[in-house]
Amino acid sequence: MSFRRFLKYERPYLILTGAVFLTTILVFWTDPGTRLHRQTLLYALALAGFVVFAFFVYRYQKVLYAVRHPGPEEAEPLSLEAEAVREALDAAQIAHIRALNEVQAKQKEHYDFIVSWFHEIKTPISVLRLMQQTEMDPRGIEEEVSRIEHYVDQALYYAKLDSFNQDYELVNCDVEPLVREAVKAHAKTFIARRVKLRLELSPTVVQSDPKWLLFIVNQLLSNSLKYTSEAGEITLSSHETAEERLLTVRDNGIGIEARDMPRVFNRGFTGAGGRSHAKSTGMGLYLAQELSKKLGHYLTCESAVGQFTEFTVHFPKHHDPYWETVR
Numbered sequence: 552m553s554f555r556r557f558l559k560y561e562r563p564y565l566i567l568t569g570a571v572f573l574t575t576i577l578v579f580w581t582d583p584g585t586r587l588h589r590q591t592l593l594y595a596l597a598l599a600g601f602v603v604f605a606f607f608v609y610r611y612q613k614v615l616y617a618v619r620h621p622g623p624e625e626a627e628p629l630s631l632e633a634e635a636v637r638e639a640l641d642a643a644q645i646a647h648i649r650a651l652n653e654v655q656a657k658q659k660e661h662y663d664f665i666v667s668w669f670h671e672i673k674t675p676i677s678v679l680r681l682m683q684q685t686e687m688d689p690r691g692i693e694e695e696v697s698r699i700e701h702y703v704d705q706a707l708y709y710a711k712l713d714s715f716n717q718d719y720e721l722v723n724c725d726v727e728p729l730v731r732e733a734v735k736a737h738a739k740t741f742i743a744r745r746v747k748l749r750l751e752l753s754p755t756v757v758q759s760d761p762k763w764l765l766f767i768v769n770q771l772l773s774n775s776l777k778y779t780s781e782a783g784e785i786t787l788s789s790h791e792t793a794e795e796r797l798l799t800v801r802d803n804g805i806g807i808e809a810r811d812m813p814r815v816f817n818r819g820f821t822g823a824g825g826r827s828h829a830k831s832t833g834m835g836l837y838l839a840q841e842l843s844k845k846l847g848h849y850l851t852c853e854s855a856v857g858q859f860t861e862f863t864v865h866f867p868k869h870h871d872p873y874w875e876t877v878r
Contacts, residue, residue: 557611568603572596660818664709664834667819672702701773708766708838719760719846726755726789726798733768734787737776744781751788755796757866759846767850770839771800771862778860779804795868801861807854815852816840836862 558565576596675695682692730752734741741748757764775785779802786801807815814820818837840850843864854860 554611557614558607561607561610564607572599663819664706668702668706668834672699675699675702701769704766705770705834705838708842709834719763721758721760721846723756724759724761724764726757726796727752729761729765730768730787730789730798733765733772736769737772740776741785744776744779744783746776746779746782747784749784749786749788751786753789753791755789755791755798757796757848759848759866763842763846767839767842767848767864768798768800770835771850771864774835774862775800775802775804775860778802796866798864798866799861800863801859803859806856806858806860807852808856812852812854816850 675698678695679692682695730750734748734750740746772785772787779785784803786799788799788801790797790799811820816836816839819834820837836850843850847867849865851863851865852861853863
């Protein structure tokens with residue numbers, strides 16, 4: 552930074568200093584009772600000018616040091632504006648670091664999901680290849696293909712999660728036919744594992760997106776089938792209260808341990824059941840909860856180990872999804 556450029560930005564202070572000098576001279580000049588020798592006046596002006604010059608040289612050195620060492624601990628701010636700018640820069644830097652950490656965390660989550668997804672989908676593919684070498688079981692083939700389709704759908708919906716607000720339409724949905732469609736998609740699994748199905752559905756109309764809501768119900772039903780033993784029972788029911796409409800998926804499977812309950816909807820969480828019974832991406836319930844929130848619904852879970860697990864989709868009556876920005 553040149554001294555001339557420095558003086559350009561210090562112009563207000565230079566003008567102020569000149570004005571003070573001029574005012575002082577005029578006061579003494581116009582006061583008839585004041586006798587001031589010319590030599591004394593010139594000496595005072597020269598002395599004051601030297602002091603002002605020395606001050607601006609010192610300030611120039613400080614500004615030059617601050618420009619060359621812009622770090623937060625290198626030089627202290629020389630003005631209120633500089634301090635405000637530094638605080639703004641510090642805040643922007645902190646926000647940038649947080650945003651970068653969030654991006655890196657999301658990238659890691661995407662990577663972990665992709666790796667686990669590949670491991671998960673290899674199982675039905677391996678079974679299909681094994682079937683090619685043995686007697687073909689059409690029912691078994693259909694079941695494995697359905698599993699592959701389920702995992703592919705899960706990956707697609709996960710990829711669409713961030714751009715959800717561009718691909719949804721809220722309409723009045725009748726829950727009963729939608730649930731029956733989900734059950735039909737899993738019919739072969741019900742039959743193969745001899746799982747009993749109970750439907751206790753009453754006419755229930757909710758405001759949602761049929762495609763996304765069907766995916767949510769499929770995830771809950773798939774989760775129940777995964778952790779319900781053969782000859783078990785799954786119940787799907789709907790009812791209504793003064794505040795909300797409810798859709799419940801209940802099974803009498805292995806249940807969820809109490810220490811795992813607060814984390815069942817966390818991204819990538821599989822819990823003790825997922826680790827001991829089957830490999831899982833831990834994304835199904837997370838996706839179901841996130842999609843539910845974006846649609847203005849939410850999920851809750853109740854469970855007792857070895858007795859039952861019950862997932863409930865809550866549809867608040869007085870909630871308008873259009874009112875809130877879709878996150």
